[in-house]
Amino acid sequence: MWKVLVAALAVVAGASVSSAVPAVAQETKVPVKGGTLVVALEPEPSRLYLSSQTAVIVQSQIYENLVTLSKDYKPLPRLAESWEISADGKTITFHLRKGVKWHDGKPFTSADVAFSILELNKKFHSRGLSNFGTVEAIDTPDENTAVFRLSAPSLAIWSAFGADNATIVPKHLWEGKDPFTNEWINKPIGTGPFVFKEWVRGDHITLERNPDYWDAGKPYLDRVLFRVIPDAGARAAGLETGQVHYVPVTPVPLSDVERLKKLPNIDIVTDGFGTFAPMYFFDFNLENPIFKDIRVRQAFAHAINKQALADVAWYGFAKPATTPVPSDQKQFHANDTQQYAYDPAKAERLLDEAGYKRGKDGVRFKVTHLPVAYGEDFRRSAEFIRQQLKRVGIELEIVNYDLAGWLRTVFAERKFDTMTAYYAANADPQIGVHRRFWSKTFNRASWTNASGYQNPEIDKLIEASHVEGDPKKRAELIREVQRVAQRDLPSITLLEVSLFGVKVKKLHGLDPNPDGLYGSYGSAWLEK
Amino acid sequence: MSVSGVALPDARVLRYLGVRVLQVIPTILAIVVLNFFFLRLAPGDLAEVIAGEAGSASPEYMAILRQQFGLDQSIWVQFTKYLTELAQLNLGYSFRNSLPVLDLIVSRAPNTALLMLSSLLIAVVLGVLFGAISAQWRGKWPDGVISALSTVGFATPLFWVGLMLIVLFSVELRWLPAGGMQDLEHSYTGFAHMLDVARHMVLPVFSLAFFYIAIYTRLTRSAMLEVQELDFVRTARAKGLNPLPVTLRHVLRNALLPIVTMTGLQLGALLSGSVVIETVFAWPGMGRLAFDAVFQRDINLLLGVLFFSSFLVIVSNLVTDLVYALLDPRIDIR
Numbered sequence: 001m002w003k004v005l006v007a008a009l010a011v012v013a014g015a016s017v018s019s020a021v022p023a024v025a026q027e028t029k030v031p032v033k034g035g036t037l038v039v040a041l042e043p044e045p046s047r048l049y050l051s052s053q054t055a056v057i058v059q060s061q062i063y064e065n066l067v068t069l070s071k072d073y074k075p076l077p078r079l080a081e082s083w084e085i086s087a088d089g090k091t092i093t094f095h096l097r098k099g100v101k102w103h104d105g106k107p108f109t110s111a112d113v114a115f116s117i118l119e120l121n122k123k124f125h126s127r128g129l130s131n132f133g134t135v136e137a138i139d140t141p142d143e144n145t146a147v148f149r150l151s152a153p154s155l156a157i158w159s160a161f162g163a164d165n166a167t168i169v170p171k172h173l174w175e176g177k178d179p180f181t182n183e184w185i186n187k188p189i190g191t192g193p194f195v196f197k198e199w200v201r202g203d204h205i206t207l208e209r210n211p212d213y214w215d216a217g218k219p220y221l222d223r224v225l226f227r228v229i230p231d232a233g234a235r236a237a238g239l240e241t242g243q244v245h246y247v248p249v250t251p252v253p254l255s256d257v258e259r260l261k262k263l264p265n266i267d268i269v270t271d272g273f274g275t276f277a278p279m280y281f282f283d284f285n286l287e288n289p290i291f292k293d294i295r296v297r298q299a300f301a302h303a304i305n306k307q308a309l310a311d312v313a314w315y316g317f318a319k320p321a322t323t324p325v326p327s328d329q330k331q332f333h334a335n336d337t338q339q340y341a342y343d344p345a346k347a348e349r350l351l352d353e354a355g356y357k358r359g360k361d362g363v364r365f366k367v368t369h370l371p372v373a374y375g376e377d378f379r380r381s382a383e384f385i386r387q388q389l390k391r392v393g394i395e396l397e398i399v400n401y402d403l404a405g406w407l408r409t410v411f412a413e414r415k416f417d418t419m420t421a422y423y424a425a426n427a428d429p430q431i432g433v434h435r436r437f438w439s440k441t442f443n444r445a446s447w448t449n450a451s452g453y454q455n456p457e458i459d460k461l462i463e464a465s466h467v468e469g470d471p472k473k474r475a476e477l478i479r480e481v482q483r484v485a486q487r488d489l490p491s492i493t494l495l496e497v498s499l500f501g502v503k504v505k506k507l508h509g510l511d512p513n514p515d516g517l518y519g520s521y522g523s524a525w526l527e528k
Numbered sequence: 529m530s531v532s533g534v535a536l537p538d539a540r541v542l543r544y545l546g547v548r549v550l551q552v553i554p555t556i557l558a559i560v561v562l563n564f565f566f567l568r569l570a571p572g573d574l575a576e577v578i579a580g581e582a583g584s585a586s587p588e589y590m591a592i593l594r595q596q597f598g599l600d601q602s603i604w605v606q607f608t609k610y611l612t613e614l615a616q617l618n619l620g621y622s623f624r625n626s627l628p629v630l631d632l633i634v635s636r637a638p639n640t641a642l643l644m645l646s647s648l649l650i651a652v653v654l655g656v657l658f659g660a661i662s663a664q665w666r667g668k669w670p671d672g673v674i675s676a677l678s679t680v681g682f683a684t685p686l687f688w689v690g691l692m693l694i695v696l697f698s699v700e701l702r703w704l705p706a707g708g709m710q711d712l713e714h715s716y717t718g719f720a721h722m723l724d725v726a727r728h729m730v731l732p733v734f735s736l737a738f739f740y741i742a743i744y745t746r747l748t749r750s751a752m753l754e755v756q757e758l759d760f761v762r763t764a765r766a767k768g769l770n771p772l773p774v775t776l777r778h779v780l781r782n783a784l785l786p787i788v789t790m791t792g793l794q795l796g797a798l799l800s801g802s803v804v805i806e807t808v809f810a811w812p813g814m815g816r817l818a819f820d821a822v823f824q825r826d827i828n829l830l831l832g833v834l835f836f837s838s839f840l841v842i843v844s845n846l847v848t849d850l851v852y853a854l855l856d857p858r859i860d861i862r
Contacts, residue, residue: 036712036713038712038713043820044820046581046624046625046626046824047624047625047626050582051578051581051582052581052582053581053583123592124589124592125582125589126578126579126582126583126584126585126586126589127582127584128589129586129588129589130584130586178596180596180623180626181621181623181626182626185626186625186626186627200635200812201625201632201635201636201812201817202635202636202639202811202812202813202816202817203708203709203810203812204708204712206712225712225713227708227712227810228810228812229707229708229810230807230810230816231687231691231707231807231808231809231810233691233694233808234691234694234706234707234808234809234810237694237695237698237699237706237707238706238707240699241698241699241702241706243705243706401571402572402823403572403577403580403823404570404571404572404573404576404577404580404823404824404825405570405571405572406572407572407576407577407579407580408571408572408573408576409571412576413571423583424583424584431584432584435584441586443586443587444587445579445585445586445587445589445590446576446579446580446584446585446590447579447580447583447584447585448585448586
């Protein structure tokens, strides 16, 4: 029904634009000052800190971090102007930007940094412990110096300073308060290019230009307006009519992208998702005796045609993955791991050898499958996998839940045989990838080791990589983790999914760096 | 004694109201208890949702969340706490939104009321008009056209109507905004603001009304046809009254009772809103608030919305009863 509708929408809407005059392309573009940027969001943030992806998109305009990431995952100055690391890797000294003021006029100091990292991000952020578990203390010898004291060297910490992991908030508004009920969680005071103005729940969030921003001349925009538009068809209509300039995440259904791409005023945004790098995978519940036999797991891997899965179920917005680490993270990615080419005949042979012969009805065995409740794309993909496995005699029974139900059933109750999901790989495998294979993250918390894989060999490698201070040695440990994971195959890493946004052509200056989705709109501008 | 035509409430009406209010208390209590326990049957809790949205979690983190939200206590402790707060008219706190439940409801309820009342009003007026025309010319072409249209209106999914209106009036013709409640790029005030909101209301109100008009048309038509057969109508015609006054004063007035029943029922559903229309038109109403709360396992918020709505249903039922008595002298209030 929905697809028919989208198609109908496409026909009518397509007709409307074909008559439009294409905009004259400008060769050299000089940023224009002024204007209101309208950004569509869905789902609406629940609050503007310690919340969801869309909340981070908003809060990144108001709050800032010590550093951001460059294209090649190196730190770039933001609130910190420079930094040095001690020889033993256990002390990091940040020299903070001088003269930065909070939106309420109070000066920003090293005390804010120490408080934000230790008292808020480490304690209350969902990744707090994995990011800052090694930070024992932060000394503040003067207002512009923050010295991080680590219990062990941590290279992963550099990937944690960006984005939402290490938001710096004003100590004077947060100290001594329960962060979840602090009123400032809904009307943030930050140091960033835009100042929070109002939030009408269910409708919009308005930010205004910060005239006292430390980066003189920026931001270019007068206002940023985040509009909550829950319906994908309405978001597409908003982009087409120019009422919406930018939809950063999950803008439209994959099936609608081809049509939007053809519109003269629309761009598809594919930059800025590097640190998210969602890796789509198929997990076996290893507590099920069927999956204890590695030949069965290998058979699954040989039976699934990754390329077809990417092209058909994901409309080309994905490519086959070869290891759990994204191929773009060349510093960590291993290219010599065991691979399982699409080979249904081999899959059948492996299943026969494992003792699971086809029954009279052609079925070898039947297992449940729980696709993550992230919507249509994931259900379609699971359906595709079901059909492929059916060819080799495996019957998948797909069971759908909503997100809370899925998390409870898969992780807390472990009532599943197989599941598919994607996890963000993050800028460092320590944060995003190792949780799938480490025995210490087999702990029933959400988004952890769902297969229940436990192997002292991989544990040792993972734990060594967490405290290795030499980048070269550490990268080799991380590559070895991938080799073991591909050999033991507790989980089949299927695809590297490409996230994308949609913007109008007259919007320029979005952050193209790996965590650009969470980038500031300080350099963004709208053509007149 | 009847209250027909008498606007002032007399002692009997007051006593009637008193009894009804007393009857309401156990009803509300039952609703509260059922809601509280039924909502907990859904798998997963708020801590899972928040960890789910964050995309990562550790057991320590989830324990902190559950402790913050009071989810680590036994269900009886939670229930007692909830009842105690409710007795003080405190609807509790939405930990997901970091706001009191009442604030969230108060900010959204008027938007839904505006949307629903407008479409209900349009639907009743047009529906009764079409129904009356249809009944008057039964079997003739106006009846045929109206019946066909109302069948279409009844059968068409709301979201489809909404999206098609957007495609036509926003994308194609560019006459009306595609969604939202106000033009955020120009902050209008005063009369200009009202006009702006009205412009934003046109599409959602008519999408909703499209469905309701169909209901009222069919109701009015069948009720009028029934009344037309009755003896007093034949008498009125026989004594030579003009057809129009007969239709308006005798048939229509007597056919209004089922319409009132329907409207009363819909008034009850009013603040729970139309999830579909609010979603398609990005209208910041209660329907979406409740809908989101379900998926987010924001039990405090959902309990608040349900409590608020059930209270409204009860009040609107009361009002409906009183309107019956006004319309039909034979109905007595006891």
